[in-house]
Structures are given as structure tokens and as C-alpha cells.
Amino acid sequence: MTQxxxxxxxxxxxxxxxxxxxxxxxxxxxxxxxxxxxDGPRLGRGYxxxxxxxxxxxGAYGLGRSAKSKVLPMILLAAMCVPALIIVAVTIxxxxxxxxxxxxxxxxxxxxxxxxxxxxxxxxxxxxxxxFKTTPLYFxxxxxxxxxxxxxxxxxxxxxxxxxxxxxxxxxxxALLGKLDFTDQTAGFAKxxxxxxxLSLLFAxxxxxxxxxxxxxxxxxxxIITLFVITYGAVSALQGVASTQEKWDVxxxxxxxxxxxxxxxxxxxxxxxxxxxxxxxxxxxxAAGCAYLLVVAGIIAGSxxxxxxxxxxxxLS
Amino acid sequence: xxxxxxxxxxxxxxxxxxxxxxxxxxxxxxLVGANGAGKSTLIKILLGLSPxxxxxxxxxxxxxxxxxxxxxxxxGYMPEHDCLPPDVSATEFVVHMARMSGLPPTAxxxxxxxxxRHVGLYEERYRPMGxxxxxxxxxxxxxxxxxxxxxxxxxxxxxNGLDPVGRDDMLGLIRRVHTDFGxxxxxxSHLLGELERTSDHIVVIDGGxxxxxxxxxxxxxxxxxxxxxxxxxxxxxRKALTAAGLTARPSGHLLLVDIAGEETYDTVRDAVAGLGxxxxxxxxxxxxxxxxxxxxxxxxxxxxxxxxxxxxxxxxLAEALAAGAKEGEGSDxx
Numbered sequence: 001m002t003q004x005x006x007x008x009x010x011x012x013x014x015x016x017x018x019x020x021x022x023x024x025x026x027x028x029x030x031x032x033x034x035x036x037x038x039d040g041p042r043l044g045r046g047y048x049x050x051x052x053x054x055x056x057x058x059g060a061y062g063l064g065r066s067a068k069s070k071v072l073p074m075i076l077l078a079a080m081c082v083p084a085l086i087i088v089a090v091t092i093x094x095x096x097x098x099x100x101x102x103x104x105x106x107x108x109x110x111x112x113x114x115x116x117x118x119x120x121x122x123x124x125x126x127x128x129x130x131x132f133k134t135t136p137l138y139f140x141x142x143x144x145x146x147x148x149x150x151x152x153x154x155x156x157x158x159x160x161x162x163x164x165x166x167x168x169x170x171x172x173x174x175a176l177l178g179k180l181d182f183t184d185q186t187a188g189f190a191k192x193x194x195x196x197x198x199l200s201l202l203f204a205x206x207x208x209x210x211x212x213x214x215x216x217x218x219x220x221x222x223x224i225i226t227l228f229v230i231t232y233g234a235v236s237a238l239q240g241v242a243s244t245q246e247k248w249d250v251x252x253x254x255x256x257x258x259x260x261x262x263x264x265x266x267x268x269x270x271x272x273x274x275x276x277x278x279x280x281x282x283x284x285x286x287a288a289g290c291a292y293l294l295v296v297a298g299i300i301a302g303s304x305x306x307x308x309x310x311x312x313x314x315x316l317s
Numbered sequence: 318x319x320x321x322x323x324x325x326x327x328x329x330x331x332x333x334x335x336x337x338x339x340x341x342x343x344x345x346x347x348l349v350g351a352n353g354a355g356k357s358t359l360i361k362i363l364l365g366l367s368p369x370x371x372x373x374x375x376x377x378x379x380x381x382x383x384x385x386x387x388x389x390x391x392x393g394y395m396p397e398h399d400c401l402p403p404d405v406s407a408t409e410f411v412v413h414m415a416r417m418s419g420l421p422p423t424a425x426x427x428x429x430x431x432x433x434r435h436v437g438l439y440e441e442r443y444r445p446m447g448x449x450x451x452x453x454x455x456x457x458x459x460x461x462x463x464x465x466x467x468x469x470x471x472x473x474x475x476x477n478g479l480d481p482v483g484r485d486d487m488l489g490l491i492r493r494v495h496t497d498f499g500x501x502x503x504x505x506s507h508l509l510g511e512l513e514r515t516s517d518h519i520v521v522i523d524g525g526x527x528x529x530x531x532x533x534x535x536x537x538x539x540x541x542x543x544x545x546x547x548x549x550x551x552x553x554x555r556k557a558l559t560a561a562g563l564t565a566r567p568s569g570h571l572l573l574v575d576i577a578g579e580e581t582y583d584t585v586r587d588a589v590a591g592l593g594x595x596x597x598x599x600x601x602x603x604x605x606x607x608x609x610x611x612x613x614x615x616x617x618x619x620x621x622x623x624x625x626x627x628x629x630x631x632x633x634l635a636e637a638l639a640a641g642a643k644e645g646e647g648s649d650x651x
Contacts, residue, residue, distance in 0.1 A: 034497060035431075035435060035497050035498040035499075036431060037466055037498075037499070038420070038424065038428055038465065038466035040420070040421065040424045041419075041421060041424075042390060042418070042419040042420065042465070043419040043420075043421060044390075044419060045386065047416075047419055047421075048416065048417045048418070048419055051413070051416040051417060052417065055413055055416075064405075064409065065404065065405065066404055066445070069404070128402055129402075132399065132400065132401060132402045132403070133396070133398055133399060133400045134400050134401070134402060136394075136396050136400060137394075137396070137400055137414060137417075137461060138417060139366060140364055140366070140389060140392075140393075140394035140396075141389055141390070141414075141417045141418050141419075142386045142387075142389050142390045142418070142419060143417065144386070
């Protein structure tokens, strides 16, 4: 290795053949061209951040990774879209004047799929870098901790947004093809769009914070699923109890304690969606409505700063 | 290239660097010290990733405290530990790292192909890195540090875990990084012997303090010696050699003779023949640097015979030097 490796070429072989009797010695090779310096452009932090963003976003769907890692995200994406296709088909064939499921309701109904996607891809995005100690290589380059966190956060949120917006698009296009009322459909679609953007940010933040704690992917997956299932289970149970006791206010307030019910309450109060809570009892008053908004915003901002703190500590080791 | 001025780093419990002042010139510089001597801490500070408690440092003329990002754009870093995800290929990984250093996509691909070829990875670069040998992994780690054509690379223990052949390959490659690529190198190791062969300059730190910094030739000149083993009458041989004007010290059943020049070999041969004993071996010792340090701190007294008897002033350093000694024993048996 101390010398450039000689590569025999057709040309030198021909030269050797043209001189019969002369053994093909070390002279009859072309040496590698030497080291070439790079004097092209060096794009800065912004470019590096974008590169990390696109690599992580592609990675969330297994692109640029092994065939095996594409299976789960693609199945989940299909699982999100198939019900939308069925709904559209049913709407068109039965000549309905509205979709049987509100746009804003779709993510709530399919929350299990979204949670699974988050649980599988958040650890994939950050635990791998921690586990294989790739983070020092990032931080030995011009980007800062904030860039790394922003790129990973944005990438996972975008992946979740793609997952949740694609079925909405199918519903919307299907509804328009089925000649449903344009204004109604567009308004419904726009509201759901806002809601899934918030959902993507909220879920991505929670998922990444949990995943960044442990370099073990399995733990990350289990912890995320556990958190989402337990909080949702507890909130539903409490709401069920409150519903039998006809305490509608309690139902509205309790929704603050699980990610998906947070989104549900938020879109019920601010976007006029029909709540999936028992009796469709959304946030009971302005205070509750604002609480939903504050909690969602707080969790998103809080998880971002927690991640930054986590990686500041990690440093080079 | 790198200049530090009473650079200190104190953690609540330990002092990792203690008023380190050193000036590193272009070329290959070996940074030697035992584990925990402060090598990695120094690298962190030089990359602008960890603020110094005291003192200042500049890399490529830029202050580490304020121009960290600028420095990191011009410097490559190869960590000591494993840092490669096993499920991607070397090509994909190095391309990604090149882009993280700011190279546009096409340039990143070209530079990756070039760099991987230069470090000696060919067909295997398309395979997932999980199946690579340690030597191949070390090459990928080196490639990612070189891919953006830095002005300086910081290599943290690049020969760790390599077998002797892989070690020689890696050291040759490091030499080439400077001679062929024109990139300056700061390479750390706890083994003196191997840095002696690769570096133009050697800096030794221990317990966060500078022990010695000078050019490699300065180190080796004064310290070349010959280990002589005879079947019998070592003491008489020693006297004969001393009488012939050579410095010889006993070291177990060996005699260590300082090499004064080519004629030393003849003198030894003649002295042995004159005594009529059998000459078992005569070999050049390449771990002289190690002894020099102990000599410096311990005033000669032959404390270095087997590199690291616990008589060393700093147990940790002695350990490192012992390792260096074992490592460096070039067997130029006569």
C-alpha cells in the first residue's frame, strides 16, 4: 500500500506482446494517477443540514438502506392508504354526497399505524448513530448540535407528514372525482392538513426524545409503543368512566394526557372538527382549548431543546 | 499548524490538560501518551468541541474558541473507536460524510471513489461494512477523514486493534497522507515505537503535561543501541567493550551497547571472538525513545532495561513506554 497499486492495462499488455522475449516487468504498468486535491466549492452548514435531512427522510422509508428495512415502512404506508381508497370507492359507488369519514378524523382512526411507524423509525433515525458511535463524525464537521437535531427532527416529522397526508390526498382527489361539493371538501382537507402537520411535529418530538435516550433500538421501539398505548388506554378509560357519570367537562380535560387525544382536542376546538371523544365532548371552554394548544406547542419545543441538551452532552464520545 | 499556549482542561475531579504549550509544524507529528494522558481531550479542544478551562489554542491560524466550525471544515478527524454503521456500504457512508463536510453531490461521489482507492479499498467498498475486517474498517475511517481534502487530519489511535502487517500498512498509509497527499497529520498512539517510524516530530504528554517535543531524528540519533547476547562471560565482554571505548550496560542476560557508528558492530564481533564465547544474537533496538524518557527523568541508571519496570517515575508512563518498547523491537538480528 505504500506505493500506488500498479494496474496492468490492455495497452501495456499490447506493448509487452509487441516485444516478444521481454518479460512483462514492473515497467509495463501504468501507475494510478496520484492524489488530486479538491479545490471545488465547500458548501456550508445549511447544505450539510439539508443533506442530513434528506438522508434521514429517505432512511425513514428505507431508501438508501437494505431491502429488508424498506419492508415495514412500505407496509405501514400501504396500511394508511388502503382504507382511504376503500372509502373513496364506497363513496363513489353508493353516490353519497359526503365522505363517510371526516378528513380530520382519519389520523385519529389510523393512530395505531402512525404509532407503529413512529416506533420503528424514530429509533432507526437516532439510535443507530448513537449505537454505532457515528455522532462524533457529524460533530467533527462544520455542523453544530442544533443543526443535527433540527435535521433529524424535520426529517422524522416530514416522514410522518407524508404518511398522514397521502391518504388525505387520496380522499380529497377521490371526493372531487366523485363530484362532491368542492368548497366543503377543500375546507375539510385544509383543516386536516393543519392538524396532521401538528401531529407530525408532536409525534416526531416525543419519539425522538425517547429514542435518543438509548442506543438500543429495541428499547426505543418498545418504549415508544408503550408510552402511546398506555397513555391512550388510560385516557380512554378515564373518559369512559367520566362518560357514564355524564361529566362532559372531565372528558374534555382528560384528553390532554395522550398524544393523539391532544391532537383530537386541538382540532376540535380550533378547527371545528368533530371529536372522537365520547359524546364528541371536546375541550369544554376557552381555557381548555388554549391548554391544548399550549401543551402541544410546549411538547414540540420542549422535545427539541431536550434533544439539543442530550447531544451537547454526547459530544465526541 | 497547531499552537497551544498554557492550555488547560479541568474537570471537577481530574485535570486532563495542565498548562500545555506546544507548537506543531506541518508534517507528520506523533502525539504519544498513556491512556488518560490527555490525547483525546486535546483533540476535542482542537476541534472546537470542548472549551478549554484556560489558555488558548489555534489550529491553522484560527482560534479554537471562536472559529470551531471553520476549523472543522478544514480538518479531518478519525476517532479511536468504531464509528461505522454495519448495514451501509463504505461508498454510501463516505459519500454521506463528504456531503456533511460541504462537498456538492457530484464532488462527494468523485472524491469518495478517489479516497477509497487511495486507502486501498476496491471491490469491497460496495458491500455492507458489517462484514469488513478491522483493517478495512480502519481504512474507511481514514477515508472519511480525508474525503474532503482537509489541510490537517487528526488520527486518534489509528493502529488500534490491527495485526502487525495491518499496522505497518496503516503506518505507511499515514506517511503517504503527508508525502503524497500533502496533508499534515497529527497521529496519537500509546506506542512510541510505531510513531518513531512514521513521524517527523514527536510530542510526548503525560498526565496532561508536556514531557518532550522534538524532531524524531533528535530522538533516535542519541539512542541507537545494540543488544548483544553471548553464551557466557558477559561481564568480561562488558569490560572489553568499555575498554574499546563503547558504553555497554547489562540488561538481564543481554548487554546493551550504544552504537557509535558502523565500526561498533566490528568492535563487538572482535571482542566476542577474542573471548572465545558464542554469539547468540546481536540486534538493533528500536525502542530507544522509550529509554530516553526514563533516562531523562531518572538520570540514566539503566532503569529502562526492560522498558517499564515499576521503577519508572510515573507508573502510567512506564506502562506506555514498556508497550512502546515491545512494539518497537525491530529484529535486525545480525
